[in-house]
Amino acid sequence: MSNSDSIRPTNFVRDIIQKDVNDNVHGGKVITRFPPEPNGYLHVGHAKSICLNFGLAEEFGGQCNLRFDDTNPGKEEQEFVDSIKEDVQWLGFQWSGEVRYASDYFDTFYAWAIHLIKNGKAYVCDLSPEQASEYRGWATQPGKDSPFRDRSVEENLDLFERMKNGELDEGACVLRAKVDMTSPNMNMRDPILYRIRKESHHQTGGKWCIYPSYDFAHGQEDAIEEITHSICTLEFQDHRPLYDWFLDNLPVPSRPHQYEFGRLNLSYTITSKRKLKQLVDEKVVAGWDDPRMPTVHGMRRRGFTARGIRNFCDGLPVAKSGGVVDVAQFEAAVRDDLNENAPRAMCVLDPVKVVISNMEEGAVEQMTAPAHPQREMGTHTMPFTREIYIDRADFSEDSSLSRKKFKRLVLGEWVRLRSAYVIKADEVIRDASGELQEIRASLVPGTVGINPPEGIKPRGVIHWVSATEGKQATIRLYDRLFLNEAPDATDEGFLKYVNPESLKVLEGCWIEPGLIDAQPEQSFQFEREGYFVADRFDHSAEHPTFNKTIGLRDTWASKTN
């Protein structure tokens, strides 16, 4: 196992749960939930929340529900419901029982609203949004009671029913809780419980034309599902008193508690559903599953493995401070998993032909190499022929290059072809324009798996693919989508910092022939190049297509610059 796998630092949420379990609070049960709104695709920040909620439940032998917080039909779609379910499962988690929806509980919420009205704790307010904002007051300035605050229970009941029956227009009025217009916490200044929305809902269709607000829904959903620990992000801290207020004033079946942790921010990355949507809508990327997107769908297509993502999330401390995690830390977790689990293969991205003059034309010699240098993963076989390709960057005519600086093929010198022979570059052939066209080389016999004789010192090891037995492939090179480490934080707007070179499509790359049998989503390490994945949708034996997930760690590049 990778070392990040075993490191799961404790955190304040786990400590609270541990204590509750020890003290037999909630009968020792642990029930958590992951409550996305289906208004977009899940991203890496949600992955942290998923790992936390599902992970904690798993750790304490509890359960975790998947519940869609679908209280705002205008922004939500079935497409997002489907993608979210797929993502959670892909990450390797299974929710407890059926998928749940806030909309499953709309009847109960409606009854509870009436309960509040009957207790004189809610009223229908006719103030326009602008007026309501005015009445709400400001930080230093307490709010004023709405003129509708003292309507009779009967009138409120009647009005609320008419709201439900669609007799009133959108925006005409709302149902508000009667809390405290002078509270320093703005959320307590008579928050909205229900608003009129004459829109079809992806789950309930046309059944409702009033929808509960987040505040009037979330805690009650938790209570209905008997959630013990309701874990959410920091921006909801101010809502906790309201969360508790509803639970205290409603006949709820259980008493959950809310705990908040810091949202994940990644450098060079945007994690705002609105902005991610903008990237899709403005066609900056090809879609929600573009491999450059930090969405779970995007990361999956990019070749970031579920295990790598989980290892990363599990290694993240859960704290109340909100910092920016270096994207390199994420990349390291993914690389770690891929290094451990991806079989090795060879691919030449920028081919230049090498003709081995002392090899017979038409001869094919099968070279066998382990699929992994350390782990037992079987072998792969690569045909070696008179004509092969190596990468253009792996050859130089400049023999003054020091051995330390250039550990590749130099004219007149030797290099090891990985898992095959040591060869010597004898001569170069150029085309009319002077461009290097072909290298003539000779192999040192008997050097497969055996060190060359005294006096022959290969400068290094390079990768290769047979020119006659290899296959052509399309390779898509991905790089960071943004050039600014905080694309979100700049005044000019994040679109200004889109990396124009975040995608390069290479046609005519050469892969070892066995690679055409790769299954979509199968990851490989192309030796000396990086980790690549067979594209989930576009790869086939006829048109091999690989996405670069991430490069190898390269300590050498930084030293020479």
Added chain:
RNA sequence: UGGGGUGUCGCCAAGCGGCAAGGCAACGGGUUUUGAUCCCGUCAUUCGCAGGUUCGAGUCCUGCCACCCCAGCCA
């Protein structure tokens, strides 16, 4: 500004009055048929700032400063 939070290495953080964990990054060195992996080593006399309490303070007290969140009929 009122309220809610947060300030410990370049980044993320542990720390709960008794010698400042760990990960990422960086930098040295070793092994290596991947400039990868792996291994070994280096990397905070100091915890936002200033006072105070204490034998002893990152931890307790007081004051200040900085940053984030709320002020949607979004979640």
